[in-house]
Amino acid sequence: MSDIIRLTAAELGEKISTGEISSVEATQAHLDRIAAVDGDVHAFLHVNEHALAAAAEVDARRAAGEQLGPIAGVPLAVKDVLVTTDMPSTSGSKILEGYMSPFDATVVARSRAAGLVPLGKTNMDEFAMGSSTEFSAYGPTRNPWDLDRIPGGSGGGSAAAVAAFEAPLALGSDTGGSIRQPAHVTGTVGIKPTYGGVSRYGAIALASSLDQVGPVTRTVLDAGLLHDVIGGHDPQDSTSLAQEWPSFAAAAREGATGQVLKGLRVGVIKELPDSGFQAGVAASFRESLAVMEAQGAEIVEISAPHFEYGVAAYYLILPAEASSNLAKFDSVRFGLRVTPDGNPTVEDVMSATRDAGFGPEVKRRIILGTYALSAGYYDAYYGSAQKVRTLIQQDFDAAFAQVDVIATPSAPTTAFRIGEKVDDPLQMYLNDLTTIPANLAGVPGISIPSGVAAEDGLPVGIQFLAPAHEDARLYRVGAALEAALVDSWGAPLLSKAPALRQAQGPKQGGTR
Amino acid sequence: MATAKLMDFDKALEMFEPVLGFEVHVELNTRTKMFSDAPNPANDEFHGAEPNTLIAPVDLGLPGSLPVVNATAVRSSISLGLALGCSIAESSRFARKNYFYPDLGKNYQISQYDEPIAFEGSVEVELEDGTLVTIPVERAHMEEDAGKLTHMGGATGRIQGAEYSLVDYNRAGVPLVEIVTKPIFGAEHRAPEYAKAYIAAIRDIVRGLGISEARLERGNLRCDANVSLRPRGQEKLGTRTETKNVNSMRSVERAVRYEIQRQAAILADGGTIIQETRHWHEDTGTTSPGRPKSDADDYRYFPEPDLLPVQPSRELVEELRAALPEQPLARRRRLKADWGFTDLEFQDVRNGGLIDEVEATIAAGAAPAAARKWWTGEITRIANAQEREAPGLVSPADVAALQGLVDAGTLTDKLARQVLEGVIAGEGSPQQVVDSRGLAVVSDDGALIAAIDDAFAAQPDVLAKIKDGKVQAAGAVIGAVMKAMKGQADAARVRELILERAAQ
Amino acid sequence: MLARIQLSDGEVTQLTGQLDAIVDNIAKVAQVATPDVAATSHPIAMSNVYRPDEVGQPLTLEQVLQNAPDAADGRFRVTAILGEEQ
């Protein structure tokens, strides 16, 4: 395995900027890695035919003396929920097979402008509905730690790509945990920014009031570097925050000194008992807290009495908004068209198309959402669920009056086996128990690796939550704990992952 | 389609009391659309663009696209709300109205539902005889227009029987303000007139504000007319029908009259009215059933999560209120006095929708009486003959220039009418038409004298008569001279020359 | 139906079970969603976000139609809107 792919984005960016490695070499190394392992992992739905050309252009810009940012020339994997002009964007659905967007998502445009090289589009649960990537219309992605297991979801492709060293950086989207939960099960880092901190323009909407785009990486610093590129105000997204943001990379560097843990008040939610979590998950969480305490942090028990209503509220709000957001897939302007026999009306064509083009989980949620918004039900369903958001926000306000950050396990269990829960959506939904409150309240959350579970040797993540707008705090705290843990392990957690089989496949781009 | 049975209008009014309601959609003439920066075809500058060339991603509902509210559209909506006497909401929000239709890019329309920008107002409306009535306004809300469907393959070009349809999304996202009245009582036999006067009032208001091109024939203003009847003495309102998209003031008037007669015939026969939308057919002057409207129409409204509340500051509202133009009614009173028109003269101008034209013609230099005469007279006559609207047929500047030529003696009234026809036919300005058609009065006395001499030579006895003091005999010579000059002579001058000649 | 999705019998059966779960969610939420609690429709309170009324670069006709399943005369083509019985 080439050393290039083992480098962090920060290291790779540094080497590219000094001329030690070219962007073309870095990109080629990752394309080779994709060719070697992605047949098994299936993190990518499409590999960018233009990646090397884009890399060459960055090299040329640098050669011409252009002053480029710290990660210019570094390859980037892009979740297929984000539209791109040079690669198809399917959101994991057959209904959008081959869809070519006439515009780039803002985060993609900003990445390109910063000299990042899009490597390809990563797999995901169809329209980001799922926690395992098993609901992709293009087949599941496999967890690099154990190919029989799920990589989390919906952004399993981005997390697996990063965990499998197919890309140093990836973009994800998080509606109820789709960045943080895959990070948890793959031993990687994922951040859901404050709602509005990163533009949603060009992110194919699942639930507009919950969706956020964010970084998926192997280190907290890399996440900060990517967040600095993609974040900030975008006038094309009305819900984008117009404020100035500090450098998150700087926050991560500051955190890595460890000083920030001294006197840091870390809230632990008393209503989340250990019993709700797999033993190894709970144990890893307690160990991380102990490490933080040893570095001077204070663990404070806090109450968040309404968190337990979060999942119920989420599964009323999400289907409602999704049912409306996904109405545009009707075969008229883009996407699949299925025309039934006979003399079908437009309505018949729309129904046949949506029936054939949407997978079962998507249909399920559209139907539930349609029902939840129907006349006479709105107040009890959507309206009541929106009230729970207020209550959860109040819980956060009360908690953050006492503590600087809140810590939870990122998810209740380690990666389960592919197929294990696919027929039990309700069990699957509980995966998002600890991640959902942040989406409902709009606050930022980060998941970083906290270790492996003793019983199965699979990775576990710890989640930190901070008040809205305080994303930098998460980078400081996350980097501090990361430094302490890596120090105690002697190497990053991913070094414990088993080696992947290397295929001798043809190396080429295109849809897979 | 079977023709509906109609009851005589007066008889219908004897038996039933009509209750009206109007929903008027006003297309704002902002430069861009409601939620995208694509050019707005309801602005004159972009009108008539090729299909699907005024499109931003959100107008097609492309994956990943997002709406952003047009600041000017919000200001226009607030101004309109204020001009309608409405309160402006301290907090207003957008909502999604969900339904599938191919002209709707996202399969939901961004509209307003429980929190409209403006509510509770009224419009003073002047009927043809000058009677004032107050129309209560329930609300005015902001929303976006849908695209345009063209039905192909059917015999009629209508949706029924079409083989396929083509969709142009240029209009998708055009900013609209929908003005909804409360139920209107007491219109009685003047119900059709109420309808026409109300639309005229809305048109005058939005034109005065300059927020819409306000051309009904282009759909800048579209009226849905609700009509219900209740038997005399009954408290409960009858079932209403909603006649959609009536696109001229005359049609609104006709459609309301038609619905009253149609519903009365059904009710008198013991039938029931179905709550439905009906389509107005300009050609036959009838309405036909459209989509039945029932409780199954479930739009699943919910607050638009991609947009934020509109909370206009009170300072902004007061700024816009202070900037409101003179109310159309007050303006009319002022103009009538300024121009010195009689009641009848002014009603003629107003009912013809010609106030702006007359005002502009006067501003361009014509005397009020002359401006009125041209617009209500010859121009209206030509418009009627050509089945067009008088405004827009000719520019006020040209009319003023034409009158200037008359005042200067270059044209007689009769010649001026010919010049007007040339101007309307697109032959250029009045002076250009005069030149190209050679219509100027022959003011060359030499030519006239020669013609007079010819006439005297042909009718020697006339000269004798005139010399005898029988001046009226000059008429015969004048006629001959005018004929020789092909009408292009000033008859008064010819008469003077004849008398001079006879005196020699 | 409203969602423009045809469901197989199997899907309907499966969904019926899940509607129960929705009912459970509603019951759960109803425990705390009392009338005195305000609804939050947007996680970060903001208002009056507008765009200046300035024309941008519209899509080209080619871009507009590049994903169209069917098009004619520069427009999107769809099958008849009404059925024969209408």
Ligand SMILES: [Mg+2]
């Ligand atoms: Mg309406």
Ligand SMILES: [Zn+2]
């Ligand atoms: Zn409307």
